[in-house]
Amino acid sequence: MSNIAEGFARKGDKEFKRFLSIALGSVAEVQSQLYAALDLGYFAKKDFQNAYDAALETGKLIAGFMQYLSTD
Numbered sequence: 275m276s277n278i279a280e281g282f283a284r285k286g287d288k289e290f291k292r293f294l295s296i297a298l299g300s301v302a303e304v305q306s307q308l309y310a311a312l313d314l315g316y317f318a319k320k321d322f323q324n325a326y327d328a329a330l331e332t333g334k335l336i337a338g339f340m341q342y343l344s345t346d
Contacts, residue, residue, distance in 0.1 A: 277293045281296075298340070301329050
């Protein structure tokens with residue numbers, strides 16, 4: 275969320291798209307950390323799956339927004 279806000283504040287589509295890309299990378303980082311937490315026993319499998327699915331959906335939304343901005 276912070277990357278998206280920072281990119282938006284820069285007032286340029288090119289910079290905004292760049293920060294959306296960074297936010298998409300952050301989604302992958304979250305997914306990786308979720309696997310680490312699961313392996314360490316911090317999550318029940320169901321809780322892991324719910325969080326992972328939320329991250330996956332967030333990534334899809336960001337990617338769709340990036341595609342929308344590229345159609346200009």
